[in-house]
């Protein structure tokens with residue numbers, strides 16, 4: 263729709279037909295204003311679109327908006343003239359500014375009331391304005407937030423003096439309320455978006471920290487804090503898988519219980535801290551000896567459990583022997599003395615054909631068997647590996 267000519271404008275005499283058109287145009291301007299998307303990034307853009315609806319449906323010559331800043335200055339945010347498109351640049355490089363109370367715009371801001379200059383050429387408030395820049399008539403309307411905080415001042419002008427009528431004034435009173443609501447809503451939406459973004463960032467940080475803690479505690483609950491080896495809990499988790507594979511693929515596995523000999527004597531002679539060092543040294547030596555597919559845990563105290571997966575008994579025995587020898591080569595120096603340790607090892611072999619059908623062996627029973635062999639190794643004089651020899655349980 264094109265702007266109206268002054269002759270057919272609101273409030274001018276022209277009969278019922280013209281009145282209906284005026285009313286239609288007024289409603290169209292308000293409808294267009296109420297349909298604006300208040301989620302746009304740029305406030306000046308939103309205000310300019312709002313002003314465009316006035317220009318489009320009302321025969322104003324120029325509309326502009328002066329935004330109030332924190333310093334109490336009213337600065338020309340944007341403006342639009344009849345010949346301009348709503349997409350043209352918002353304001354000139356150095357925008358016009360007024361103090362609250364200064365000029366007609368400042369008076370609207372200071373009083374909170376609509377200011378109507380019927381004939382600008384004779385209004386003392388325009389004394390300093392160059393004649394060429396003078397409008398004929400002008401209305402300045404303060405625009406408020408929903409909480410009655412001043413946002414800025416809306417200006418409409420026309421080249422003709424005595425142009426605006428009561429109809430214009432009533433329309434502008436409605437219009438500035440909707441504009442105030444629009445700007446308030448946009449600001450609230452932006453504020454909410456900022457809050458949501460900041461809360462989301464906080465939540466993401468919290469989730470990341472919680473996950474780190476979760477991983478830390480999960481790892482702690484599966485690791486022995488002194489030696490860094492996995493612990494008994496991890497063992498029971500993993501052994502299920504190893505036994506399931508044994509049952510499914512008919513592979514052999516070897517379970518070894520390894521115990522440091524006379525460890526109490528080491529503690530008693532050299533102190534508990536030194537005993538700890540020995541445990542750490544033995545644990546890292548064991549770790550170096552095993553494959554990543556094997557299961558090595560500190561089972562408790564000075565006892566370790568090791569499972570060689572997919573390993574027949576002869577190999578398990580040979581690997582166990584090698585480990586025993588390697589541990590006996592370790593040396594510690596304490597108080598001028600050289601300390602060595604030895605290992606006693608009980609070995610239980612689960613042969614490939616040990617569990618016919620779906621019957622899986624009981625892990626605690628397997629450990630008991632390895633423990634029996636270990637007991638035998640201790641009884642035989644320690645520093646040796648003994649294989650558990652119960653034919654029934656091994657399935658031979």
Ligand SMILES: Nc1nc2c(ncn2[C@@H]2O[C@H](COP(=O)(O)OP(=O)(O)OP(=O)(O)O)[C@@H](O)[C@H]2O)c(=O)[nH]1
Nearest residue numbers: 521522523524525526527529534535537538563564
């Ligand atoms: N330093 C230290 N000692 C531990 C730890 N856990 C258990 N022990 C000690 O390990 C010792 C084990 O002693 P015993 O069960 O009598 O066994 P042993 O002295 O090794 O004798 P045999 O097994 O019969 O050769 C005890 O003195 C425990 O206090 C630990 O984390 N650090």
